[in-house]
Amino acid sequence: MQEKIINTLDEREKYIKQKSGRITLPLACNNDSLAGAVSQRACVYSGARVVLNPITDALHLVHGPIGCASYTWDIRGSFTSGATLYKNSFSTDMKELDVVFGGEKKLANALRELAARYNPPAVFVYSTCIIGVIGDDLGAVCKSAQDELNIPVIPVQSPGFKGTKRDGYKAACNALFQLIGTEERKTTNPYTVNLLGEYNVAGDLENIKPYFEEMGVDIIVSLTGDSRIEDIRKAHCAKLNLVQCSGSMTYLAKQLGKNYGIPFKRISFFGTDDMSTALRTTAGFFNDPAMIEKAEEIIRRETERTGHQIEEFKRRVGGKRAAIYMGGAAKAVSLVRAFRELDMEVVIIGTQTGKRDDYEQISCLVRDGTVIIDDANPLELRELLIRQNADLLVSGVKERFLAYKLGIPFCDFNHDRIITFEGFDGMVNFAEEIDTTVNSPVWNLPVRRNCCNSRKQEPKKSGSHENIPFHEKIINTGASANVEELCYS
Amino acid sequence: MSKNYATVNPCVMCMPMGSVLAFRGIENTMPMFHGSQGCSTYIRLHLAHHFREPIDIASSALSERGAVYGGTANLKMGLKNVIKGYNPRIIGVATTCLAETIGEDVPGIISEFRQEEGMADDITIIPVSTPSYRGSHEEGYNETLKAIVQSLASPALPNEKLNLVIGAIVSPADIRYLKQMLDELNCNRILLPDFSDTFDAPLVENNPKMPAGGTPIDDVKDMANSSETLSLGICTQAASAGGYLENTFNIPHTRLPLPIGLEYTDMFAWKLEEITGQPLPGKYESERGRLLDTMVDVHKYVAKVRIAVFGDTDTVLGITKLVSEIGMDPVVIASGTHNPVFAEAVKNITPGSTILHGCDFTDIHREIKNHGVELMLGPFTGRQISMKENIPLIRVGLPNHDRVGAARQLVVGYEGAARLVDTITNTLLELEDKNKTVTELII
Known part of the structure; x- marks a missing residue:
């Protein structure tokens, strides 16, 4: 029996483990969030929405009350190279009477008028909590709208309460699967791939695509970053699926394998090593000697080009202790490797939606002493960040201010980042971002001013302040009392 | 369509x-x-x-x-x-x-x-x-x-206090300003709510897990015993803390618009003087004078400029009042909240304006185009229209996700009005810079 790592709710203890020795950890995961624990997770609808929203020319209609649409308007920082319809927020804006009498008619009318106004190549209709309760027949309304409007109108079954974010990913995959295979692609190139779970955040694709072109590989569609309906329809023509965000897209990859015989490989475009492996994996799959050679040439050239830039940052960030809290496990795993490239140590790693095999992989990757956590909440993260003496948190917006309030540097690795992190150049950007935050002078500002009349403190010469980051001061000054305050008691 | x-x-x-x-x-x-x-x-x-x-x-x-x-x-x-x-x-x-x-x-x-x-x-x-x-x-x-x-709220002995209910969402800076104004009048008050610290917490050692600050609970309990309630915000009428206190505990209740702009702030100041029986401290007279001075200074820059104001009802109402005071032309006034009281109140200030309520940004966009709007003022959610139509957007209110300082944005009071007038004017002046010929400079 492992001793308590932090004080938390009894029910939460099995979700937090510290790695020690060779044994892989049994970590509880993939369950409903605990009521009152302030999970960082969202809902089924949110899972579906983040996966599908990057489809740039689709009309994304939220069937429900206005809140669900308000908070997801242009939510994911997915860039587009053309269409911008996805940057609008469409809602049936259900009111009290609609809830009482049902929203099917309103939905049908909304579909009609939106199709006329925006002329989209396809519509995704998301169901929300109340639709799941009042029982509008989303499928039937979509079917008859599809017949009438002559465009695909695809229901996304995502009532918020019917599972976790992960179930939303599945609903999104089911919606995509309905589109795939509805149009053929004429090509003479035998080397074609789809990128699954690539969302073009901050425009990441621009850092990836040129290498595939150089290797002679056609990307049919990236799912779903910067994708268009027409390309999604043709996704079944690919010879290989490269799955990056495994949490959201493995299900679709398997479906495509079963129905179209397309094999899939797990890859990541983040970090120099993972990016190199992704290119090698692709070339290796097609087993074309010229392509394999090309891949090696690219890897040599690009690692050399970016290597000394990264080296520069590495000198400045090496030895720092990183904490990772991600939505999905794939990104978390990739981050562990990237931090290794920067000589940084990972002291906390957690995810919202990781599964058993994800955590097994994670526990093999990390060093002894690393805390692994599933579905963390703010109080647990606070205490862990302090106890594990983290110098950096990599996570999303909600966690950003939690870190800042503890005086801990932060790197956004989620939808809101505005810098590309993928590809060889992305790794340089990432290293620079870590350096920028970790070595910012703000952390060395005195958290407390020396009072003129304070008897306890020695007066200091002006301009000299202790060169200790102030989160370390938090720990060093009266640690026991402070940490108790942070815990569940 | x-x-x-x-x-x-x-x-x-x-x-x-x-x-x-x-x-x-x-x-x-x-x-x-x-x-x-x-x-x-x-x-x-x-x-x-x-x-x-x-x-x-x-x-x-x-x-x-x-x-x-x-x-x-x-x-x-x-x-x-x-x-x-x-x-x-x-x-x-x-x-x-x-x-x-x-x-x-x-x-x-x-x-x-x-x-x-x-x-x-x-x-x-x-x-x-x-x-x-x-x-x-x-x-x-x-x-x-x-x-x-x-x-x-529970009845006990009368406390001779004023309940000030902020019945519209304002910024932490706004709440701090109102609080200070009351305190400087030595007004014995209970302020509801007070998120001036909880949503704008200082960075200190030993940050508590729940942010410090807020209306003391005992104060809320004591609201049943106050001698008067003043609610700021007149648009949302269905639910009202002040109305409840009036109906249940017979506490006289007055509603005033959010003190945005000169005249609405005057109304608030006058009411405070009436309640406390004290004149407004000289500091505020000076502040008021500076606001008036600012308004006079800029009146020609902003005159007749067609502005669209959108967002929360009471904030929009106050800002409509303010921009009317300096001679702007508030051609489009809109709120996403369905609220006839708001529409009526705006109409009284500016009868010629297009007034929307319960609208979305498509409606606002259409009217902005129809009226050749030159300046937009409201939450950051108007940014797409601003970028598409190349009309500057001054961000005021919730939500503001793409600029910093939302918590410290002061809009209420004489000081808030002066700051907003400055921002409006400078935004217009910067716009003019873009049309000017650039001087050839040699380094």
């Missing part, structure tokens, strides 16, 4: 969002949603973006099982865990669409919970009904203020 059934690009948020703003204005209060996990996460995200603060909101995390068999167990478990984790004095339980639609009896579950746990009175649990389909964040905010007062 007509658009009657769909909302495109909403200019409004949902009721539970408003409830969080109200609950976080009371000391030691933890907000909690009864519904699915996503609602709390989305609203945390939305508010974190705006205030740049950590925002904790608990959820009863209803699952499919809860939706079918009722959420009693989840709500009780959630309450228990919130108490263990945060040790709050108040838990504010706002319902979401899900809980309302499955017909949860939240007050019933709460009293059952209290009995089962043998809870003493040291923790108050306040339920409020806030389904997104019933109203906007503005209504959620006011419903919650009313629920807070209903739960806590």
